Amino acid sequence: MPAEPSLPNLPQPLDPRVFEGRQPDARAVARRVAALAQRRRVDGPAEVAFLLNAIACMDLTTLAGDDTPERVRRLCARARHPLPPALTEALGVADLHTGAVCVYPTMVAPAVRALAGTGIPVASVATGFPAGLMPLDLRLAEIRAAVGEGACEIDVVITRAHVLRGEWAALHDEIAAMRAAAGPAHLKVILATGDLVSLANVHAASVVAMQAGADFIKTSTGKEGVNATLPVSLVMVRALVEHGARTGARVGFKPAGGLRSAADAIAWQILMREEAGPDWLRPGLFRIGASSLLGAIETRLAQIVTGRAGTPLMPA
Numbered sequence: 001m002p003a004e005p006s007l008p009n010l011p012q013p014l015d016p017r018v019f020e021g022r023q024p025d026a027r028a029v030a031r032r033v034a035a036l037a038q039r040r041r042v043d044g045p046a047e048v049a050f051l052l053n054a055i056a057c058m059d060l061t062t063l064a065g066d067d068t069p070e071r072v073r074r075l076c077a078r079a080r081h082p083l084p085p086a087l088t089e090a091l092g093v094a095d096l097h098t099g100a101v102c103v104y105p106t107m108v109a110p111a112v113r114a115l116a117g118t119g120i121p122v123a124s125v126a127t128g129f130p131a132g133l134m135p136l137d138l139r140l141a142e143i144r145a146a147v148g149e150g151a152c153e154i155d156v157v158i159t160r161a162h163v164l165r166g167e168w169a170a171l172h173d174e175i176a177a178m179r180a181a182a183g184p185a186h187l188k189v190i191l192a193t194g195d196l197v198s199l200a201n202v203h204a205a206s207v208v209a210m211q212a213g214a215d216f217i218k219t220s221t222g223k224e225g226v227n228a229t230l231p232v233s234l235v236m237v238r239a240l241v242e243h244g245a246r247t248g249a250r251v252g253f254k255p256a257g258g259l260r261s262a263a264d265a266i267a268w269q270i271l272m273r274e275e276a277g278p279d280w281l282r283p284g285l286f287r288i289g290a291s292s293l294l295g296a297i298e299t300r301l302a303q304i305v306t307g308r309a310g311t312p313l314m315p316a
């Protein structure tokens with residue numbers, strides 16, 4: 001068993017022994033989350049470093065029914081230059097861009113065109129996002145269509161009923177089929193944890209997704225009643241650390257949905273650093289899915305640079 005997992009995560013057969021009978025202790029999880037909160041008080045250069053890393057690890061997202069190619073092009077321009085020039089100059093940063101842009105399948109083509117030559121990947125949601133309640137062949141066809149348009153990352157949703165009914169083989173086979181349909185694209189498996197009722201279900205679904213070949217496990221669509229929380233994130237990150245110890249494979253983590261403040265950006269990075277290790281805090285292994293976090297980070301960085309809370313660095 002390698003000490004440091006470093007291999008890509010290849011699909012394996014379902015092994016329910018890894019999760020059956022495992023019941024994460026909700027009180028212990030809450031205690032650990034509270035303890036991690038004590039480590040979040042960072043300031044000065046450390047805070048700036050966390051905030052810039054949050055941008056580098058961000059899947060800058062628009063997933064709205066009224067999305068247009070124009071909106072997506074504006075989002076891509078923001079992904080290429082996430083901060084105003086005066087702020088990047090004051091911070092002394094160069095070549096900063098977001099980890100990816102995340103859109104619906106029909107918006108992949110304009111995003112790919114807008115990001116050509118930048119190296120910024122386009123991620124597409126698929127599989128009947130956000131509910132996933134479409135026939136499997138149509139969900140797989142949607143994955144293939146998004147990859148065909150140029151998406152190199154695919155964010156899929158699972159059938160929550162498989163989890164709620166304990167249909168682990170069906171869940172494994174569904175995700176394995178999605179893994180195969182995605183071909184060379186990275187597969188992020190959204191568990192929609194707000195729908196899964198218990199931490200035991202979150203743990204089991206995380207393990208099944210990884211056994212089926214997920215490159216990332218992701219908390220939420222942003223559309224559930226409850227989206228990313230620190231307790232479910234802790235359970236998921238511990239599951240991926242254990243998976244790495246068991247298999248040697250590295251699986252990334254993507255909290256998404258409801259992350260809106262600079263404090264959120266830091267809290268999830270602290271959790272990742274303390275539970276998985278500092279090496280996980282890079283775009284290949286950690287992403288934050290967010291539609292409105294970037295503005296909050298910009299505001300906080302401007303406050304730090306000017307030393308005046310609430311004072312914009314640039315004229316409006």
Ligand SMILES: O=C[C@H](O)COP(=O)(O)O
Pocket residue numbers: 061063102220221222223227256257258259289290291292293
């Ligand atoms: O995958 C990303 C989420 O859909 C974004 O959720 P949000 O709009 O709450 O930031």
